[in-house]
Amino acid sequence: MTANGGGKLLLAATAACDVYDAAAAPSGPRQRTMVGSRILQMRTWLEGLFRKEPLSTMDDEVSLESRAEISPEERAVLLVGILDDPTAREDEKFDAAMDLEDFSGPVVETCLIRIIRAEDFTSVLAQHCAESLGGIWARTGRVDPAFMAQLRGPAKSEVFGILGIRAPHLLPPNAL
Incomplete structure (x- = not known):
């Protein structure tokens, strides 16, 4: 995927998170915080998908599992x-x-x-x-x-x- 194509996809995914955030319309401050936290987690995960770091190989010291984007x-x-x-x-x-x-x-x-x-x-x-x-x-x-x-x-x-x-x-x- 080209960097431009990845950027467009990331923008679309972020926009979808914004739409979800607005549609959720939580009723209380605690619910707003929980929804906001979920949205931030989704955005962080999506941004990690489009990093320009090279993929790890078997020769690398750090395994792919230890570099997982989400726990x-x-x-x-x-x-x-x-x-x-x-x-x-x-x-x-x-x-x-x-x-x-x-x-x-x-x-x-x-x-x-x-x-x-x-x-x-x-x-x-x-x-x-x-x-x-x-x-x-x-x-x-x-x-x-x-x-x-x-x-x-x-x-x-x-x-x-x-x-x-x-x-x-x-x-x-x-x-x-």
């Missing part, structure tokens, strides 16, 4: 933001829900549980969220027993299916 915590927050964004496309929400399986922590788990409940345990999005939640629970070796008791329908099938394969010891005694 895993920031990536998780951005993915949660996509799930919470009412203007996000359905396919973006599906991808975000599936990608959240690679992360863990109260913010991620709370978001997945909230979406599963909001989608009444039955939608495709609820199933993607349930699959990720099951994967997180299997990886971390712990579950939320209160929410597990509330699970029903396709969301329950997803969580129990993942746990049954990856961590059957986490399932309730009568689940199998």
